[in-house]
Amino acid sequence: MRTIAEFAIQYEQVLDASGALVGTLPAFAQDTAELVRMYRMMTLARMMDAKAVNLQRTGKLGTYASCLGHEATHVGVGAAMDPADVLAPVYREYGTQLWRGVTMREILLYWGGDERGSDFAGPRHDFAWCVPIATQTMHAAGAAMAFRLRGEKRCALAYIGDGGTSEGAFYEALNLAGVRQLPVVFVIVNNGWAISLPLSQQTAARTLAQKGIAAGVPGIQVDGNDAIAVRKVVAEALATARSGGGPALIEALTYRLSDHTTADDASRYRGAEEVRQAWALEPLVRLRNYLSGLGAWDAAAEQALHDEGTRQVDAAVADYLATPRQSTDAMFDTLFAATPPHLAAQRAMARRYAASGSGH
Amino acid sequence: MTQSAAKLTMIEAITMAHAWEMQADPSVIVLGQDVGANGGVFRATAGLQQRFGSDRVQDTPLAEAMIAGMSVGMAAQGLKPVAEIQFMGFIYPAIDQIVNHMSRMRYRTRGRLHCAVVMRMPHGGGIHAPEHHSESMEAMLCHIPGIRVVCPSSPARAYGLLLAAIRDPDPVMFLEPVRLYRAMRQDVVDDGVALPLDRCFTLRSGSDVTLVTWGAMTLETLRAMAELDKEGISAEVIDVATLSPIDMTTILASVARTGRLVIVHEAARNAGLGAEIAASVAEHGLYDLRAPIQRVTGYDTIMPLMRLEYEYIPNVRRIVDAVHQTFAD
Numbered sequence: 001m002r003t004i005a006e007f008a009i010q011y012e013q014v015l016d017a018s019g020a021l022v023g024t025l026p027a028f029a030q031d032t033a034e035l036v037r038m039y040r041m042m043t044l045a046r047m048m049d050a051k052a053v054n055l056q057r058t059g060k061l062g063t064y065a066s067c068l069g070h071e072a073t074h075v076g077v078g079a080a081m082d083p084a085d086v087l088a089p090v091y092r093e094y095g096t097q098l099w100r101g102v103t104m105r106e107i108l109l110y111w112g113g114d115e116r117g118s119d120f121a122g123p124r125h126d127f128a129w130c131v132p133i134a135t136q137t138m139h140a141a142g143a144a145m146a147f148r149l150r151g152e153k154r155c156a157l158a159y160i161g162d163g164g165t166s167e168g169a170f171y172e173a174l175n176l177a178g179v180r181q182l183p184v185v186f187v188i189v190n191n192g193w194a195i196s197l198p199l200s201q202q203t204a205a206r207t208l209a210q211k212g213i214a215a216g217v218p219g220i221q222v223d224g225n226d227a228i229a230v231r232k233v234v235a236e237a238l239a240t241a242r243s244g245g246g247p248a249l250i251e252a253l254t255y256r257l258s259d260h261t262t263a264d265d266a267s268r269y270r271g272a273e274e275v276r277q278a279w280a281l282e283p284l285v286r287l288r289n290y291l292s293g294l295g296a297w298d299a300a301a302e303q304a305l306h307d308e309g310t311r312q313v314d315a316a317v318a319d320y321l322a323t324p325r326q327s328t329d330a331m332f333d334t335l336f337a338a339t340p341p342h343l344a345a346q347r348a349m350a351r352r353y354a355a356s357g358s359g360h
Numbered sequence: 361m362t363q364s365a366a367k368l369t370m371i372e373a374i375t376m377a378h379a380w381e382m383q384a385d386p387s388v389i390v391l392g393q394d395v396g397a398n399g400g401v402f403r404a405t406a407g408l409q410q411r412f413g414s415d416r417v418q419d420t421p422l423a424e425a426m427i428a429g430m431s432v433g434m435a436a437q438g439l440k441p442v443a444e445i446q447f448m449g450f451i452y453p454a455i456d457q458i459v460n461h462m463s464r465m466r467y468r469t470r471g472r473l474h475c476a477v478v479m480r481m482p483h484g485g486g487i488h489a490p491e492h493h494s495e496s497m498e499a500m501l502c503h504i505p506g507i508r509v510v511c512p513s514s515p516a517r518a519y520g521l522l523l524a525a526i527r528d529p530d531p532v533m534f535l536e537p538v539r540l541y542r543a544m545r546q547d548v549v550d551d552g553v554a555l556p557l558d559r560c561f562t563l564r565s566g567s568d569v570t571l572v573t574w575g576a577m578t579l580e581t582l583r584a585m586a587e588l589d590k591e592g593i594s595a596e597v598i599d600v601a602t603l604s605p606i607d608m609t610t611i612l613a614s615v616a617r618t619g620r621l622v623i624v625h626e627a628a629r630n631a632g633l634g635a636e637i638a639a640s641v642a643e644h645g646l647y648d649l650r651a652p653i654q655r656v657t658g659y660d661t662i663m664p665l666m667r668l669e670y671e672y673i674p675n676v677r678r679i680v681d682a683v684h685q686t687f688a689d
Contacts, residue, residue: 062666063490113488113666131492132450133422166421168453194422196398202421261490269397328671331661342630346659353678354671 009209012233013223017281019289026232032296038079038227039287040305042071045095047309048104056262064111065092069257072283073189075099076230080238081157086143088136088158091129104316134160134167137186141173144184155183155241163194165208177247178216184247185237191256196269212249224252225283328354365547370540373515373548374404377522380552382412391418392427392444401446402541428454432461435475442526445481449492462531463506477531484576484626485673486539488666496627501533502604509604511535513578515546520555527554537576558602560610566596569620569683572611572637574600577624584679603633612645619650620686626673629657651686
């Protein structure tokens with residue numbers, strides 16, 4: 001017997017948990033202002049997130065999926081993408097979306113039970129949140145096919161969670177991307193937990209990045225709490241895909257510091273010690289330390305950012321809370337391009353019952 | 361053996377039925393996402409893994425097609441899988457396995473192999489859940505030959521019908537109305553006694569109109585019945601319970617007495633189960649009807665997110681109005 005193929009999975013890290021430089025600084029990271037921009041967005045995402053959880057706890061928001069702990073991955077990906085690229089998110093990648101132009105108000109509207117939250121002011125071409133697990137990976141492959149067929153230098157990027165990699169849809173999308181060499185990048189946010197299932201019970205694979213190998217898609221693992229490293233590997237993958245070099249699979253290692261959603265209680269299945277240890281690796285501190293070491297950040301800047309963040313979040317919350325409920329017509333008006341007669345009749349009926357105040 | 365009645369919610373009654381049958385029948389295996397350590401996202405399987413171990417209460421990887429397909433394999437080799445699909449809106453990847461294998465294993469092997477599988481899933485809306493978490497797609501399942509579709513409407517019926525579903529030698533889709541999970545407490549005796557499948561339950565007898573419903577809509581329908589009582593209209597309320605195959609005998613006998621039929625369901629109207637019931641009454645009971653059949657249903661649109669959820673879900677006013685229609689000249 002002889003070896004006919006061998007594979008390896010590379011791991012990328014630029015900053016360690018303390019913020020010390022342990023890898024090669026990519027070109028974009030030479031520009032300190034750009035790193036400050038990323039740090040600011042990571043902080044804003046965390047501030048919005050904390051507020052959203054509070055809104056849910058006080059009955060002003062529906063069930064909400066927190067992004068706590070994922071900020072480096074989310075902002076790193078957002079910063080690596082071009083505005084013309086297409087994002088196929090899951091449902092908690094707010095840092096990416098905020099970077100790309102989705103507003104806090106839209107995020108709150110969606111989780112507050114209002115479909116207008118998915119009608120992003122920008123970017124208009126991005127996909128909406130995707131609750132059915134892994135299905136969005138195929139949409140990204142399809143979007144990439146559209147770009148290929150039209151000869152556009154655009155890429156699609158799909159997120160997926162560690163749990164989602166068990167779904168058939170993920171493998172099908174990966175296979176398609178590989179065999180057609182589509183300009184698509186898949187980013188697995190491996191936060192260790194699929195609701196209550198730890199990764200050790202999800203897969204026997206040593207890494208999730210290696211799941212690309214069987215599909216002929218190169219896989220790489222990155223420290224998902226290191227925003228610089230994430231941006232670096234995603235930007236490289238997108239550049240390759242954009243130039244016709246084919247797809248990539250990136251596994252970002254991070255940790256879900258929150259419950260799965262506000263409807264979940266992770267203390268039922270996960271030890272406090274594990275969470276405490278994960279906090280030592282969280283993403284904001286290391287980038288802040290790094291920037292401080294460069295003299296690009298200090299306590300005054302941090303305070304100013306928090307003041308500004310509070311203003312932004314409070315304004316978004318006020319705007320969200322002041323947004324009147326849609327009329328019942330909204331249930332019907334965007335189902336088809338042109339509303340068929342039977343729906344028009346039902347629309348009229350819903351209006352009558354809304355007007356008579358017989359709703360809940 | 362516990363015989364004393366306890367005031368239970370539907371979710372507690374479901375847990376209790378699982379425990380009874382797992383104790384009684386070692387071939388019963390519970391599987392699904394988050395059913396073990398977490399006890400299910402609604403707590404339907406709370407405590408079962410601690411009691412019966414992780415071989416009999418298995419947390420599966422996140423893959424619905426796999427859950428259904430694995431259940432087919434286990435059942436064909438003699439186990440009795442009771443699988444949880446986390447929400448009905450996530451059953452679609454499993455449909456291939458249900459339609460092409462689970463439902464027809466017995467048929468295509470002429471009885472050599474069969475699938476005694478229960479697939480449980482939260483059904484319907486009303487609890488302000490996120491997108492895709494409030495679906496009522498029972499008609500889609502009822503269209504599949506070879507499977508039963510069951511939907512309880514009270515803690516006691518959930519207990520008795522789930523026991524019956526697990527003991528049934530054929531596949532059962534067990535739809536659990538999320539709005540009823542914790543809406544009421546009821547005396548439920550943990551006696552291991554199953555309720556009959558393929559039977560309607562007449563919740564109250566009446567003489568003027570037959571109200572046919574199931575799941576969470578039984579609550580609204582019973583409230584409408586109380587309103588109608590005040591008007592002197594005596595409504596008979598039937599909980600269909602087994603949605604496929606439907607016990608048309610009970611419904612037709614009721615219509616023969618009342619002469620009026622109103623069908624209430626949360627699911628969309630178009631090709632909904634109300635159409636099947638109405639067609640059967642038209643075929644077999646047309647001359648008993650004193651007025652056209654009325655349907656009170658969800659609209660033919662997507663179940664809205666929570667701000668408009670209760671504009672979609674049928675309510676007492678709509679049911680009462682439909683009953684009045686059956687009295688209009």
